[in-house]
Amino acid sequence: MQATQQALAAARTSPVGERNRYARCIAASKRIRWDIDKDVIRNRRFDFSKKFLPDGLSRVNELTFLGEADKRLLSQIQGRSYANIFGLVERFIAAKVMEVSRDHWLGDQTALEALVRFTDEELKHQELFRRIEAMTAEGMPAGYVFTPTPNGVAAAVLSKSTWAVLALTLHIELFTQEHYRESIEPDGELSELYKDVFFYHWREESQHAILDELEWVREDANLSPDARDRGVTELIELVGAVDGILQAQSAADARYFSAVCERKLSADERQSVEALVLKAYRWQYIVSGLQQSRFGAVLTSLITPAQYERIGKALEPLMRSFTAH
Numbered sequence: 001m002q003a004t005q006q007a008l009a010a011a012r013t014s015p016v017g018e019r020n021r022y023a024r025c026i027a028a029s030k031r032i033r034w035d036i037d038k039d040v041i042r043n044r045r046f047d048f049s050k051k052f053l054p055d056g057l058s059r060v061n062e063l064t065f066l067g068e069a070d071k072r073l074l075s076q077i078q079g080r081s082y083a084n085i086f087g088l089v090e091r092f093i094a095a096k097v098m099e100v101s102r103d104h105w106l107g108d109q110t111a112l113e114a115l116v117r118f119t120d121e122e123l124k125h126q127e128l129f130r131r132i133e134a135m136t137a138e139g140m141p142a143g144y145v146f147t148p149t150p151n152g153v154a155a156a157v158l159s160k161s162t163w164a165v166l167a168l169t170l171h172i173e174l175f176t177q178e179h180y181r182e183s184i185e186p187d188g189e190l191s192e193l194y195k196d197v198f199f200y201h202w203r204e205e206s207q208h209a210i211l212d213e214l215e216w217v218r219e220d221a222n223l224s225p226d227a228r229d230r231g232v233t234e235l236i237e238l239v240g241a242v243d244g245i246l247q248a249q250s251a252a253d254a255r256y257f258s259a260v261c262e263r264k265l266s267a268d269e270r271q272s273v274e275a276l277v278l279k280a281y282r283w284q285y286i287v288s289g290l291q292q293s294r295f296g297a298v299l300t301s302l303i304t305p306a307q308y309e310r311i312g313k314a315l316e317p318l319m320r321s322f323t324a325h
């Protein structure tokens with residue numbers, strides 16, 4: 001953690017160090033660049049006899065009354081929403097990255113190129129996730145609903161300060177990588193195509209998280225203490241807004257599951273499914289990222305202990321059921 005803080009401090013005071021980091025992101029982006037059809041999909045279809053999201057993310061094993069087929073179905077429904085939620089957040093991420101690139105238009109052309117590539121990759125990812133939605137729809141019963149709209153969410157998120165939006169973005173792009181490395185990659189029982197989608201996505205996200213951090217720290221250096229304090233408040237509001245989306249989508253996904261699963265569920269069981277899906281989504285999109293050491297290290301290097309405590313208090317209700325993990 002101290003090494004990260006020292007590196008951050010060095011990046012802030014050393015334009016050469018920053019340029020090198022932008023240049024390394026460009027080099028990595030060129031080296032790993034992939035194509036949706038040629039590299040990821042390769043004329044394949046999803047194998048619906050296999051899970052999509054791994055148990056560590058879907059938490060389906062906590063529902064002990066479900067048989068294997070229904071656990072698999074619930075993992076596929078969550079996996080479908082997982083892809084849709086990435087497509088959703090990438091709308092505001094691409095717009096914000098284009099916006100902050102303005103500061104480099106007539107300045108550091110290496111930084112500008114890195115951010116242009118970042119935006120281009122997020123546009124490609126959105127196309128990939130639209131394709132995944134269409135392909136999962138082909139193999140699943142009718143009735144699935146994805147409740148939020150990319151532009152509606154983007155309008156709400158982008159009404160907040162750049163500091164808060166970049167904080168949320170770094171958080172998302174770090175947990176994307178952690179989910180792949182810790183849960184998706186090691187699971188040998190997942191649909192191969194589903195696994196590949198997040199393998200290729202992960203490879204490009206690694207550069208994005210580095211750029212988020214550079215841009216967030218750069219934005220932070222220009223803020224007054226009052227503006228930063230407002231940023232902290234807005235970050236808390238954004239996490240609350242994410243939770244609102246998760247509440248709606250988990251309810252929709254639990255309803256869909258209850259309507260199409262094999263087992264006839266009792267009212268109590270339906271409630272358990274709904275509670276489990278909300279818990280899984282809070283883990284996936286909020287808690288796993290906040291527990292990421294790099295996010296905590298950057299955040300604590302930018303804010304005061306009192307602001308850190310304010311964030312901790314505000315998010316405590318969301319974190320509570322996960323403190324045992």
Ligand SMILES: [Fe+2]
Nearest residue numbers: 090122125205
């Ligand atoms: Fe992405």
Ligand SMILES: [Fe+2]
Nearest residue numbers: 122173205208
């Ligand atoms: Fe990204």
